[in-house]
Amino acid sequence: MSLDHIDCAILSELLQRPRAGVRDYARTLGLARGTVQARLDRMTEQGVIADYAPQISHTALGFPVLAFVHIQLQQGILESFSRKLVSLAQVVEAHSMTGDADVLCRVVARDNRDLEAVIQAILNLEGVVRTRSEIALSERVPRRDETLLKQLSKLAPRSARTGTSTT
Numbered sequence: 001m002s003l004d005h006i007d008c009a010i011l012s013e014l015l016q017r018p019r020a021g022v023r024d025y026a027r028t029l030g031l032a033r034g035t036v037q038a039r040l041d042r043m044t045e046q047g048v049i050a051d052y053a054p055q056i057s058h059t060a061l062g063f064p065v066l067a068f069v070h071i072q073l074q075q076g077i078l079e080s081f082s083r084k085l086v087s088l089a090q091v092v093e094a095h096s097m098t099g100d101a102d103v104l105c106r107v108v109a110r111d112n113r114d115l116e117a118v119i120q121a122i123l124n125l126e127g128v129v130r131t132r133s134e135i136a137l138s139e140r141v142p143r144r145d146e147t148l149l150k151q152l153s154k155l156a157p158r159s160a161r162t163g164t165s166t167t
Contacts, residue, residue: 001046006031008153010039014049015146055143058092063108065115066136069122070101077127078102084125090118101132 003011006029013025022040026033043049058066069091073081078096081103085091093106105122109115112135119131 001043001048003043003048003152003156005153005156005158006035007039007043007048008149008156010036011043011048011149012146012153014040015149018052018054058108063090063110065109065111067107067109067115067119068134068136069105069107069119070097070132071103071105071122072100072129072131073102074127074129081125081127085122088118088121090114091122107133 009029010025010031013020013028017024022037023033025031026036029036040049058064082094082096085094085103085105090108091105092108095104096102097104107115107118109118115133115135119133122128122131
């Protein structure tokens with residue numbers, strides 16, 4: 001999907017003020033409420049806006065340890081392994097990868113002993129050859145969609161009129 005500068009401005013407002021309403025976004029941007037709503041609906045339908053859920057702090061929930069676990073699998077079991085991996089609640093994210101590991105997991109734990117138990121549970125899943133883990137010491141660059149959005153906005157086409165899409 002191609003975004004124009006108005007789409008980028010709406011997304012920026014959504015990132016900066018996620019609890020504001022469509023009317024507030026429209027007022028701030030000088031757009032009609034219907035225009036903002038239609039564009040939000042379109043971007044949601046097309047997958048640009050993946051979720052409206054809040055970001056929850058794992059640390060505040062009692063899981064201050066963050067580790068990245070690289071998993072090497074036997075050949076041909078990625079799909080069945082992935083279905084089993086979702087049963088482990090502390091695996092909060094997983095991606096298939098190129099390189100030495102087949103899967104990279106983001107894992108949270110209460111402490112190092114708990115992390116070891118999660119890694120052992122991963123190792124016990126059928127088809128796991130080996131794991132390699134790294135514990136994060138601190139977050140240096142938090143998820144930052146806003147900077148990417150600013151870059152995209154600079155490259156985005158300008159609408160001929162407010163509220164008209166160039167797509």
